[in-house]
Amino acid sequence: MNLPQRIAQWWVHGQTWPGASWTRRLLVVVALALLPFLLEAVAGRAWVRIADIALIYAMLAVGLNLVVGFAGLLDLGYVAFFAVGAYAYGLLASPQFGIHASFLLLLPLGAIAAACFGVLLGAPTLKLRGDYLAIVTLGFGEIIRIFLNNLNQPVNITNGPQGVTLIDPLLLGSFSFGKPHSMLGVTVAPVHAYFYLLVCMVALSMLVARRLQNSRIGRAWAAIREDETAARAMGIDTRNLKLLAFALGATFGGVAGGLFAAVQGFVSPESFTLQESVMILCMVVLGGMGHVAGVVLGAIVLTALPEALRVVGPLQKAAFGHVWIDPADLRMMLFGLALIVMMRWRPAGMWPAPGWARRTPSAVGSKPQVAARGRDDAP
Amino acid sequence: MTLLEARGIAKRFGGVNALDGVSLAIGKGQIYGLIGPNGAGKTTFFNCLTGLYRHDAGRFWLDGVELDTRSPDRVVKSGIARTFQNIRLFAGLSVLENVMVGRHARSGVGALGAVLDTRAFRAEETAVRARALELLGYVGLQARRDEPARNLPYGDQRRLEIARALATDPRLLALDEPAAGMNATETAVLRTLLERIRADGVTLLLIEHDVKLVMGLCDRVAVLDFGQLVIEGEPDTVRRDPAVIAAYLGATVGDAP
Numbered sequence: 084m085n086l087p088q089r090i091a092q093w094w095v096h097g098q099t100w101p102g103a104s105w106t107r108r109l110l111v112v113v114a115l116a117l118l119p120f121l122l123e124a125v126a127g128r129a130w131v132r133i134a135d136i137a138l139i140y141a142m143l144a145v146g147l148n149l150v151v152g153f154a155g156l157l158d159l160g161y162v163a164f165f166a167v168g169a170y171a172y173g174l175l176a177s178p179q180f181g182i183h184a185s186f187l188l189l190l191p192l193g194a195i196a197a198a199c200f201g202v203l204l205g206a207p208t209l210k211l212r213g214d215y216l217a218i219v220t221l222g223f224g225e226i227i228r229i230f231l232n233n234l235n236q237p238v239n240i241t242n243g244p245q246g247v248t249l250i251d252p253l254l255l256g257s258f259s260f261g262k263p264h265s266m267l268g269v270t271v272a273p274v275h276a277y278f279y280l281l282v283c284m285v286a287l288s289m290l291v292a293r294r295l296q297n298s299r300i301g302r303a304w305a306a307i308r309e310d311e312t313a314a315r316a317m318g319i320d321t322r323n324l325k326l327l328a329f330a331l332g333a334t335f336g337g338v339a340g341g342l343f344a345a346v347q348g349f350v351s352p353e354s355f356t357l358q359e360s361v362m363i364l365c366m367v368v369l370g371g372m373g374h375v376a377g378v379v380l381g382a383i384v385l386t387a388l389p390e391a392l393r394v395v396g397p398l399q400k401a402a403f404g405h406v407w408i409d410p411a412d413l414r415m416m417l418f419g420l421a422l423i424v425m426m427r428w429r430p431a432g433m434w435p436a437p438g439w440a441r442r443t444p445s446a447v448g449s450k451p452q453v454a455a456r457g458r459d460d461a462p
Numbered sequence: 463m464t465l466l467e468a469r470g471i472a473k474r475f476g477g478v479n480a481l482d483g484v485s486l487a488i489g490k491g492q493i494y495g496l497i498g499p500n501g502a503g504k505t506t507f508f509n510c511l512t513g514l515y516r517h518d519a520g521r522f523w524l525d526g527v528e529l530d531t532r533s534p535d536r537v538v539k540s541g542i543a544r545t546f547q548n549i550r551l552f553a554g555l556s557v558l559e560n561v562m563v564g565r566h567a568r569s570g571v572g573a574l575g576a577v578l579d580t581r582a583f584r585a586e587e588t589a590v591r592a593r594a595l596e597l598l599g600y601v602g603l604q605a606r607r608d609e610p611a612r613n614l615p616y617g618d619q620r621r622l623e624i625a626r627a628l629a630t631d632p633r634l635l636a637l638d639e640p641a642a643g644m645n646a647t648e649t650a651v652l653r654t655l656l657e658r659i660r661a662d663g664v665t666l667l668l669i670e671h672d673v674k675l676v677m678g679l680c681d682r683v684a685v686l687d688f689g690q691l692v693i694e695g696e697p698d699t700v701r702r703d704p705a706v707i708a709a710y711l712g713a714t715v716g717d718a719p
Contacts, residue, residue, distance in 0.1 A: 291577050298576030298583065299569055299590070302555075306563045309552035316512060316546070318538030318567025318630055327573060 115282050119275045130390075131274040137386035138281035139343050144366040144382040145288045145375060146335025151364065152373035153296060154328035155308025157217040159360050160204065160224025164333040166231060166355035167200050168193035168340020173247040173350040174240070186253045190341045197337025198330040200227070205329030209322050212311070224360050232352040246351025253280070253345045260345070277346050284342065285379065288335055292375045295331070304328055369425050371432030380434050388421070389414050463490045464526075465665045466511075466542075466634055471520035473506055473689075480506040481517065482689040488634070488682075493656065493666045495680035495697070497673075499709055502686040504669045505547060508638055512544045513537040525633065538567045543632035545623040547639045547669070553612035557603055557622055560611050561594035564629025594629060601625040601655060617648035621655065628659070635659065637668040641675050653679055677701060685709060 122130045147161045171193035175184045184192075204223045208216050235243030242248075252261025252273065260280065264271045295301050303324050306314035315321050344350050362385065370381020395417075396410035425433070466488040473481040481503045488494045496504050510517040513534040522529040530536045543564075552560050569590055575583040598604040601621040606614060611622060620640055627635055640656070641649045653675060660666055670676045676683060677697040684694040687709040693700055700706055 294576050294579060295573060298573075298587070299566060299571060300573050300576055302559060302563050303566055305555055305559070306552050306566075309554050310550050312514065313546065313550035313552065314563070315534040316514065316538070316544055316550075317564050317626065318535045319563070320533070320535045331573065 116279075119278045123275075128272070128274060131272075131278060133387060133390050135274060135277050135281055135346055137383045138278070138285050139339050139346070140363065140366060140386050141285045141379045141382040142281075142288050142335055142339040142342075143363045144370065144378040145285070145292050146332045146339065147363050148367050148372065148375065148378045149292060149295065149335065150328050150332035151367055152378065153301060153308070154304040154325060156208075156325060156328060157213060158204075158220045158329075158332070159217045159357070159364065160220040160222070160227070161332070161336060161363055162355045162357075162359040163204070163224040163227035164197040164200055164336030165340040165343065165359070166227055166350075166352075167197045167333075168337030169344040169350045169354070170231060170241060170247070170340070171196045171337070172341035172344040173250045176251040176345075177247050178249050179242060179247050183251055186251075186255065186341075186345065190338055193341040194334045194337040197333040197340065201329040201331075201333025202326050204333075205326045209325055221357065221360070224355075224357060228352050228355050231355070241352075244352060246349060246353070247344075248349050250344050250348045250350065252348065253277075253342075277342075281342065281346075284338070288338075289375050289379060292335075296375065300324070300327065365422065369422070369432055371435040374432070374434060374436035377432050377434035377436065381432065384433065389418060392417055464488065465490045465492075465524065466667070467523040468507075468511070469521055469523075471507065471510055471517050471522070473503075473510055473515060473517045479689045481510065483520070484686065484689070484691050485520075486684050486691060486694055488665060488667060490665055491660065491663065492681045493660055493668065493679055495676040495683040496667065496669045496686065497671070497676055497683060498686035498692070502709075503689040504686055505638060506689075507686070508544060508636055508669065511537070511636065512542060535567060538630050538632075541631070541633035542636060543627035543630040543634075544636040545620075545627050545638055545640060547642065549616075549619050549623055551611040551619055551623060551626070553610065555611060556608050557611055557614065558591075558594055558598065558607040560622055560626050561597050561629050562590050564597075564626040565590040565593060567630050597625045597628055600628070617644055617651065620644070620648075620652065624655065624659075628664070632664060634665045634667060637666065637670075639669050639671060641670060641672045649675060 119131045119134065122134060143161070143165060146164075147158065150156050150158045150161070172186075172189045174180060175182045175189055175192070176186070177183075204220060208219050211219060231241045232244055234241040235245075252259055254260070258264070258276075260273055260276045263273065264276065303314065303319045306317065306319055307321055307324060311321055343354075363382075366381040366385050367378045368381075369385065370379065371377025392414040393410055395408075395413050396406055399406050399408065399410075464487045468487075469485045471481050471484045472479070484503070484507060486494075496507065498504055506515065509515040510531065511522060511529075513531040513536065516531070522531060524540055524542065527540075529540055529542075552563060555563070569586050571580070571583045571586050595604060595607065598607055601624060603614075603618060603622055603625065606618070611619065614622060624635075624637070624640070637656075641652055644652060649672065656666060656668075656679060668676075668680070680697055682695065683697050683700045685692040685700060685703075685706050692705045692709055693703050695703075
């Protein structure tokens with residue numbers, strides 16, 4: 084099979100890329116190792132940074148997919164857990180309180196804090212489904228952000244809208260991610276080092292998510308997603324399993340938040356708006372809800388696309404000698420258009436799970452008969 | 463030997479007494495029929511028994527032990543499984559996955575075991591899969607195991623629902639109108655299956671409207687009307703009872719205006 088055929092196969096049938104092997108895995112590792120240098124050479128260091136951010140979003144998408152894709156619980160406040168993780172790291176590794184705790188301590192701490200918030204959100208929403216659940220989670224996300232925004236008085240905890248600054252870069256043993264390193268004659272800049280760390284974290288997240296999916300727990304989540312009453316009648320404790328989905332999903336968010344704080348060196352409530360929650364949900368839905376690799380692809384595409392569309396400004400200048408449409412506006416328009424096109428013609432996402440025709444996403448509307456297109460020959 | 467005993471089960475919805483002190487006893491190894499006109503409270507009784515509703519009064523005993531009906535999963539763990547009047551399969555999951563979900567209450571490895579891919583996790587997955595396949599063979603659906611449940615024809619969906627319920631290792635299997643909407647051939651297949659399940663030691667409680675099936679299959683029959691037990695006994699006795707005829711036909715001819 085030649086390459087275009089393979090791509091067509093993958094696109095139409097939503098199958099795994101054909102021909103998995105150790106050679107291929109090795110190639111992937113080598114490609115990922117070279118990628119930041121390639122990006123820097125071709126597009127500049129800014130793009131390595133964008134890649135870092137894309138990887139953080141990928142972790143978030145994998146985490147949200149646990150809740151929305153696996154268990155079918157529509158969560159519009161997911162960014163709150165990201166915020167909890169980011170602030171947990173930011174407050175305890177910065178001059179804010181003069182505490183500079185170790186990353187190895189703070190990352191689990193942020194994860195646990197986020198998981199607790201996950202349960203806190205999950206508990207009152209156990210009996211809610213669909214739209215009602217979405218509204219409560221949306222409110223929860225806003226509450227967290229508003230708290231972060233206002234907890235600068237009477238006692239200054241979060242430094243309010245100014246955010247927490249001068250957050251410590253990651254320190255693993257004696258290796259600081261905050262300054263460049265020379266290794267084998269190659270200079271590894273902080274953005275590069277973070278890139279490698281984040282790639283490992285995303286890979287780990289994907290592994291954890293896939294193992295969960297193919298387990299007793301993942302099956303129980305799928306049962307809850309498909310028919311909650313029947314799931315209960317099959318002996319599934321839906322209360323505990325929903326709380327578990329919220330807690331585990333939140334854990335991913337918390338870890339991603341900690342990494343985000345370290346990479347940026349700065350956190351403020353502005354990074355955790357409703358728009359961010361919606362964006363992460365878009366990554367999950369557009370990527371392929373319920374498919375771990377798909378949502379990672381969704382995260383990368385949706386992070387890179389708006390950045391890539393920045394060129395429309397200079398392009399207009401070159402073509403017409405004048406910028407007719409503000410690049411920012413055009414980006415949002417094209418982005419919106421991409422969403423509409425995808426949802427109309429490919430509702431199961433860019434890279435749906437193999438056998439996706441039968442996975443009805445029940446949390447976000449998409450008709451199975453539409454999704455069934457081209458899957459008749461599935462084994 | 464009594465397997466299930468219900469005593470004084472009552473359930474009110476607002477001003478309606480859906481169940482008004484129903485008491486009955488089901489013997490081990492019996493096929494027990496629960497019949498009655500629409501709205502008599504049969505499904506309400508099922509929902510109370512399986513923990514989907516919380517009854518207002520009364521208690522259940524399963525094999526002499528009081529049944530904890532506070533949540534459906536506890537009931538399943540005690541050994542009661544059910545099917546639904548309007549089939550409730552996990553439509554998007556495969557036939558095999560549907561049955562594997564049924565093993566949930568009889569397996570125990572949690573999230574951590576799955577993430578770490580422990581030996582216990584793998585062994586349990588293998589066992590769950592094997593048992594599910596065995597049950598699919600039992601109801602004759604092994605060939606369709608990888609198809610989405612929603613693609614099955616109606617009769618197969620009913621049988622899949624039974625296989626899924628059997629996966630919980632029940633002592634009592636409660637079937638809510640298993641023959642509803644089936645043609646004569648499908649009903650005959652179902653009847654053979656139910657008799658085989660009974661022969662394998664599972665007690666059956668079924669709600670059914672198909673009188674021929676109930677009278678031919680059941681060892682004992684209870685008739686509900688307006689939430690009350692009208693009569694309980696052998697099918698032949700029940701069939702001739704004037705109160706049963708009245709319940710089904712509305713009233714005796716003499717009462718007509």
